[in-house]
Amino acid sequence: xxxxxxxxxxxxxxxxxxxxxxxxKLPKGSEFTAISxxxxxxxxxxxxxxxxxxxxxxxxxxxxxxxxxxxxxxxxDPMRPGHYAKISFNASYLIAIIKM
Numbered sequence: 001x002x003x004x005x006x007x008x009x010x011x012x013x014x015x016x017x018x019x020x021x022x023x024x025k026l027p028k029g030s031e032f033t034a035i036s037x038x039x040x041x042x043x044x045x046x047x048x049x050x051x052x053x054x055x056x057x058x059x060x061x062x063x064x065x066x067x068x069x070x071x072x073x074x075x076x077d078p079m080r081p082g083h084y085a086k087i088s089f090n091a092s093y094l095i096a097i098i099k100m
Contacts (some may be wrong), residue, residue, distance in 0.1 A: 033046050060087075
């Protein structure tokens with residue numbers, strides 16, 4: 001069973017776990033790297049295909065985590081990026097990161 005996200009604690013855990021650059025794989029096979037910047041309180045993801053970095057801040061994480069919990073409460077699969085299309089273009093990356 002998938003657990004609800006504690007917005008604050010899970011953010012701290014993600015920032016801590018990404019203190020060194022980590023490579024992730026998306027379901028369709030694409031890879032990306034992620035690393036945190038605890039000073040700026042952000043995560044930087046870089047898709048290997050484009051090499052163009054994106055920064056995710058705590059505000060975007062909070063919106064994602066709150067929607068994640070709403071999806072769980074509605075008995076849907078929160079691991080489907082389509083649920084987050086209106087709040088984040090980075091949902092597939094965030095889902096991969098929370099699976100770590």
